[in-house]
Amino acid sequence: MEPVFSLLTGIFLTIAIYLMMSKFIIRMLMGVVILGNAVNLLIFTSGRIMREVPPVIGPGLDVPAGPVANPLPQALILTAIVISFSFFAFLLVLSWRAYSTLGTDNTDEMRVAEPDGTPLPPLGY
Amino acid sequence: MAVSSPPVDLSAALVLKPVAAVDWLVILPVAWCIGIGAVLMMVRHRTFLHPPIAVAALGILAGLDATLLWHVAQNGPVTMVMGRWLPPFGIAFTVDLTGALFALIAAVVALAGAVAAVTDINDGGRRYGFYPFLMLLMAGVSGAFLTGDIFNLYVWFEVLLISSFGLLVLGAEREQIDGAVKYGFLNLVGTTLFLIATGYLYGIFGTLNMADIAAKAGPLRETAPLTTLIALFVFAFAMKAAAFPVNFWLPASYHTPRIVVSALFAGLLTKVGIYALIRVSVMLFPLERDDLSLVIAAVGALTMITGALGALAQTDTRRLLGYLVISGIGSMLAGIALGGPGGIGGAVFYALHSMVVMTALYLAAGLAARLGGGFSMASLSGLYARHALFSALSLMLFFAVSGLPPFSGFWPKVMLVKAALDGGAGWLAAALLFTGFLTMIATGRLFLLAYWRPAAAAAPSAQDAVPATALLPLIALTAVSVLIGLFPQTLLGLVHEAALTLDEPSAYLHSVFPAGSAP
Numbered sequence: 210m211e212p213v214f215s216l217l218t219g220i221f222l223t224i225a226i227y228l229m230m231s232k233f234i235i236r237m238l239m240g241v242v243i244l245g246n247a248v249n250l251l252i253f254t255s256g257r258i259m260r261e262v263p264p265v266i267g268p269g270l271d272v273p274a275g276p277v278a279n280p281l282p283q284a285l286i287l288t289a290i291v292i293s294f295s296f297f298a299f300l301l302v303l304s305w306r307a308y309s310t311l312g313t314d315n316t317d318e319m320r321v322a323e324p325d326g327t328p329l330p331p332l333g334y
Numbered sequence: 335m336a337v338s339s340p341p342v343d344l345s346a347a348l349v350l351k352p353v354a355a356v357d358w359l360v361i362l363p364v365a366w367c368i369g370i371g372a373v374l375m376m377v378r379h380r381t382f383l384h385p386p387i388a389v390a391a392l393g394i395l396a397g398l399d400a401t402l403l404w405h406v407a408q409n410g411p412v413t414m415v416m417g418r419w420l421p422p423f424g425i426a427f428t429v430d431l432t433g434a435l436f437a438l439i440a441a442v443v444a445l446a447g448a449v450a451a452v453t454d455i456n457d458g459g460r461r462y463g464f465y466p467f468l469m470l471l472m473a474g475v476s477g478a479f480l481t482g483d484i485f486n487l488y489v490w491f492e493v494l495l496i497s498s499f500g501l502l503v504l505g506a507e508r509e510q511i512d513g514a515v516k517y518g519f520l521n522l523v524g525t526t527l528f529l530i531a532t533g534y535l536y537g538i539f540g541t542l543n544m545a546d547i548a549a550k551a552g553p554l555r556e557t558a559p560l561t562t563l564i565a566l567f568v569f570a571f572a573m574k575a576a577a578f579p580v581n582f583w584l585p586a587s588y589h590t591p592r593i594v595v596s597a598l599f600a601g602l603l604t605k606v607g608i609y610a611l612i613r614v615s616v617m618l619f620p621l622e623r624d625d626l627s628l629v630i631a632a633v634g635a636l637t638m639i640t641g642a643l644g645a646l647a648q649t650d651t652r653r654l655l656g657y658l659v660i661s662g663i664g665s666m667l668a669g670i671a672l673g674g675p676g677g678i679g680g681a682v683f684y685a686l687h688s689m690v691v692m693t694a695l696y697l698a699a700g701l702a703a704r705l706g707g708g709f710s711m712a713s714l715s716g717l718y719a720r721h722a723l724f725s726a727l728s729l730m731l732f733f734a735v736s737g738l739p740p741f742s743g744f745w746p747k748v749m750l751v752k753a754a755l756d757g758g759a760g761w762l763a764a765a766l767l768f769t770g771f772l773t774m775i776a777t778g779r780l781f782l783l784a785y786w787r788p789a790a791a792a793a794p795s796a797q798d799a800v801p802a803t804a805l806l807p808l809i810a811l812t813a814v815s816v817l818i819g820l821f822p823q824t825l826l827g828l829v830h831e832a833a834l835t836l837d838e839p840s841a842y843l844h845s846v847f848p849a850g851s852a853p
Contacts, residue, residue, distance in 0.1 A: 229523070237519060248529050255537030282536070285485060289529060292492045299499055300518050307511045321512040322590050330649045330711045330779070334787045 214254040221247030234304045234314040241300060245293030249286045256282030349418045359402045360414040360427045363395055363437060363476040371469035381460035385452045388465040392445040395472065399438040406434045407828065411835065411845035413482065421482075421846050422543035428482030430842050431832035432682055436609050437479040439686045442814065443601040443693045444472050446807035450697050451594045453801045459504050459592065467504075471497035471602070478606050482846060484532055485542045487610060491525050491574070498603060501595045502587065513587035520583035524573035528610075531566040538563065545846035548618050548839055555621065564622040567614050568630065574607030575663050578637035584660060585644065589652035589709075593700030596652060600659050601693035605685050608666045615670060616678055616836045623673060631671035635765040638664025642772035651699045651709045651784070654776060655692065658735055661769055662688040665750060668762050672753045679833035680749035683825065687742040687818065691734045694811035698728045701804055702784060711780060716789025721800060725785045727812045732777035734815045737770040742818035745826065 225247055228240030256279045264277040308314045311321060344350060370391040377383050406412055406429055415424035429437075448468060455464045474494025481487050502514045532542070538558045539547050554560065569580075576584040584604070588596050615623040615630075623630075641661025648654040662684065669681025699709065705721055706714040718725040734741035747766060754763035818825055835841055 229519075234515065241519070241522060244523075244526055248526055248533065251530060252533040252536065255533045257537075285533075285536070288485075288489060292489070293526075295496065296492075296522055299496070300522070303499075303503070303511070303514055303518055306506070307515050310506075310508055310511050316515075319512050319515065322509045322516075323586060327649055328712065329647075331783060334715075334783065 210258045211254055214250060214258065218247055218250045218254060221250060232316050234307065234316065237316075238297070238301060238304060241293075241297055245289070245297065248293075249289055252282050252285050252289065256285075347420055347423070349415060349420060349424075353414060356405055357412055357414050359398060359405060360412050360429050360480060363398050363402070363441070364427075364473050364480065366391070366395055366398065367469050367473035367476060371466050371473060374466040374469060375463075378461070378463060378466065381457050384460050384465040385448070388468060389445070389448045389452075391469065392441060392448050392472070395476075396438065396441040396445055399434065399441045399476075402429060403431075403434040403438050403828075406431055407831070411842045413845045422541045422546040425486050426482040426543055426545070426846055427480050428545065428842060428846055429480050430835050430845075431828060432609070432612065432836060433479045435682065435686060435828060435832060436605070436689075437476050439689050440475050440479065440602055440605075441472070443689050443811075444468065444475075444598065446693060446697070446811050447594050447598040447601070449803055450597070450700070450807045451592075452803040454592060454594045454700060454804070455504075462504055463500060464504060467497045467500040468598070470494075471501065471598070473497075475602050475606060479609060482544050483542050484535065484544055484547070484614070487613075488525070488529055488532055491528065491606070491610075494603065494606065495521055495525060498599065501598070502591050504592060504595060507590075510590045513590035517583050517587035520573070520580075524570055524580075527566065527570035527573065531563060531570055534563055534566065543846065544613070544618060545839070545843045549843055549847070551619060560619060561622045561625050564615060564619045565626060568611065568626060571607045571611035571614070572633065572667075575604045575611065575666075576607075576637075576660050577633050577663055577667055578640055578660075579633070581637070581641075581660050581663075585653055585656045588656040588659070589650060593652070593696055593703070596655075597693045597696035597700070600655065600696050601689045604659060604663055605689050608663065608670075608681070608685050611667075612670060612678065612681060612836065616673065617839050617842070620673070620837070623670070627671045627673060630667055631759065631762055634664045634667030634671055635762060636664070637661070637667060638769040639765060639772070642769045642776065645776040646772060646779075649711050651702065651711060651714070651780065652696070654711075654780065655695050655699060658695070658773060658776070659688075659692050661773060662692065662735075664769065665747070665766060668766060669746075669750050669753065672750070672757050672759065672762070673837075674753065674757070675830060675833040675837055676749055676753035676756065678836055679826075679829045680746050680753055682832055683749060683829045684743075684746035686825070686829075687734070687746055687815070690811050690814050690818075691731055691742060694808055694815065695731050695735060697804075697808050697811070698724070698731055701800060701808065702728070704800065704804070706784065711783050713790070714784035715787040716785075718785040719789060724800065724805065724808070727808055728785065729781060730812050730816065732774075732781055734812075734819070736774040736777060738774070740816070740819040742815040742822075744819055745822045 225240045225244035228236045259278055262277045264280040266273050411430040413426055413428045415426045417424055471494050474490045477490035503510050573580040638661045641657045644657035645654045666681045666684050669677045703709050706717050734743045737743040737747040751763045751766050
């Protein structure tokens with residue numbers, strides 16, 4: 210099962226990187242979403258995919274009976290999902306604001322903070 | 335409900351001894367910052383309450399961190415685990431000297447920033463939440479310095495990143511939006527790379543506790559691609575720290591926010607990346623760091639020289655300082671590449687010095703703009719005639735950042751150059767000294783044009799009265815720099831001890847896994 214998931218992660222990462230290399234912020238945003246999911250899949254696969262037995266300890270037992278799924282990657286992914294979603298929400302609002310303030314979603318035209326052709330500093334006085 | 339389960343041996347999974355009161359210091363800086371941040375959110379409409387609460391809270395935070403440093407210096411690394419679960423199952427907070435030193439200086443820098451913000455951030459900025467964001471930023475920074483778990487480190491990175499977004503767009507001007515877009519996307523990529531590396535690390539080791547990883551790395555070297563893993567970590571942290579080929583987000587954004595925010599970012603954010611790089615590459619994977627040392631050294635040399643050259647080319651004082659931040663990162667990378675107590679100690683010392691001095695320099699640029707009417711070197715002039723004390727402070731900071739004695743920048747540079755010469759890397763020593771020379775030219779020209787040049791006739795009318803809250807943090811930070819420069823013995827001793835602990839982390843491991851409870 211792991212090789213399939215590894216390939217899937219690779220495909221996700223490829224698409225994410227391709228989209229994030231675009232000049233247009235809307236595509237970069239989609240790249241961010243896919244990148245977050247690619248990483249979640251990667252962590253999931255890193256934790257080894259075992260039986261579909263939930264890691265619940267039965268009544269009267271100290272340890273689970275038999276192998277169970279690894280719960281830790283799921284906890285990690287849950288954290289990562291929350292964080293990547295909040296990041297995406299912030300970047301979405303920021304991009305909308307950038308579009309309405311700067312009038313473009315093309316990063317080549319976003320040169321307000323670094324205007325072209327600023328003069329050299331004075332050479333003397 | 336009356337069914338009584340058989341007695342369970344809890345000592346196999348839980349810490350049953352009550353935690354000593356002094357050990358709570360490990361978690362207290364983080365809990366304190368989050369708590370005060372929440373209080374500030376509750377009173378967010380009474381903005382007149384924000385500065386006194388935040389300044390007092392950050393003063394107490396500095397006190398807590400100083401006590402923690404004293405405790406760690408006396409007793410060695412201290413560990414506390416969440417929920418009493420035994421490590422490596424519980425998330426561990428482990429503080430050694432390196433973490434405690436970074437946390438203390440970060441608190442001092444944040445305190446200076448909070449005082450400077452009393453006049454620099456207006457009521458609108460406070461209403462928008464400057465001080466709550468600052469407290470949460472400090473929670474993230476302190477957490478990153480104190481944690482002993484690598485996924486937890488990632489979480490604190492995100493906490494400080496989200497807070498820094500809030501601070502960066504404070505005011506929502508056109509330039510800020512533009513800078514924030516670049517900062518946001520590139521930092522997101524950086525932290526995601528960190529998360530990818532952490533995922534692989536978990537896949538290889540099956541644990542995320544740093545002490546556990548350091549203990550298990552030995553036998554895994556035969557089978558696992560650890561050098562690839564550490565290369566990923568180095569790349570991710572280099573991006574966070576703004577090292578040369580991946581530093582474009584810093585000059586694009588650091589000059590856009592309020593000057594106090596720039597000062598705090600320059601002092602805190604990139605240094606967290608350096609700290610994480612030291613922690614992971616030096617303590618966890620020393621052999622792999624040796625393999626990569628030439629790459630890190632080359633990146634460091636390029637970072638410091640391109641940073642200094644970038645500073646030479648700037649007209650805007652804030653952008654000039656942004657490039658000096660990058661240049662300093664190069665020196666720290668050189669220390670990490672050199673390794674050994676000398677190199678690592680030099681990198682740690684340089685980072686501490688850079689936190690204080692870069693923050694002070696941004697605050698000085700803010701005051702210069704207040705006195706001279708802008709940030710452009712073409713129009714700034716006559717500051718020396720207007721405010722001699724401020725000019726003297728600025729000159730001291732310029733010397734400090736260039737690495738001249740008797741200021742704080744001198745000693746780490748001595749340590750790094752000595753480590754480079756001892757390690758047979760003469761070219762790295764030459765790069766360090768050449769960078770100091772270029773930095774001196776860049777800052778000297780700024781002093782010449784903005785301070786010595788007679789005021790232009792058409793200069794904007796100056797506000798001659800500089801408020802005490804703007805000058806006080808600058809004086810305090812400069813005093814710290816001068817004191818470190820004049821009396822370096824204490825800090826040199828601490829830094830040397832910290833580097834030894836990183837180089838040979840048995841004390842760190844012993845703190846997490848006391849004798850007999852080997853992982």
